[in-house]
Amino acid sequence: MKSGLGFVAAVNLIIWAGITLYLFVLDRRLKKLEQRSGMDVHYEK
């Protein structure tokens, strides 16, 4: 294994952590918005 690969892996893991954190936060905010507007799971046309 080359020495630089550990650094590249760490950068990729940080990017991935940022993406997942953003998606989890977005998920929570959407859930709150859905609850506030009383939206059901099944969308009505």
Add this chain to the structure above:
Amino acid sequence: MIYKILLTIWMNLIIAAVFLYVEPAVGFPGEVSRILFFHVPMAWVATLAFLLSMIASSVYLITRKVNADFLAQSSAELGFLFCFLATVTGSIFAKATWGSFWNWDPRQTSIVMLLMIYGAYFVLRSAVPDYEKRRVFAGVYSILAFCTVPFLIFVVPRITTSLHPEDTLNPANPGMDIKTLIFFLGSLCAYTGLFVWMLRLKVRMLRIMDREQRAFRSNF
């Protein structure tokens, strides 16, 4: 929730393994072949997203259920995003192997054409003010746009000479050892899971926006 946590752990394992455990492929300079674990899944997800957009558009045109249009729009947007990322990662690979980021290789040219075709889909969506007409036009366009996908992704790069490596998943000539294949397929699954997660979020977002717009319009 559990599938999202599992996906996060799975993606972390894949990233760590492809850099620290899997050996680089023979025949490519340095460590550049490791981009395969990111570039190919992105291209796969883009194709899957465009296919799903076409199916959802067909469902919308038949049933006129607005949920199908949300799915079609979300899928096309994510397909565009992943197609763009596949283009960027492909350019990085091209720089390392062919000497420059852009070579007008048939594969590069066809992916740019695909981006332009789906870029026009969003232009069309934003150009029609009437909601019902917009959904119908976008649905028809999405079906027509997908007709070009097999041609641009599978046919064009094969009828002309291309620098792009082929046969990565050909069962007769896999071109990768079993360890690489396992993590490659693992990466494909992880990216597909990520796409499903993002797609569900985007559809929920569109539903909330649509509901807010309906409420706003009903007040006037």
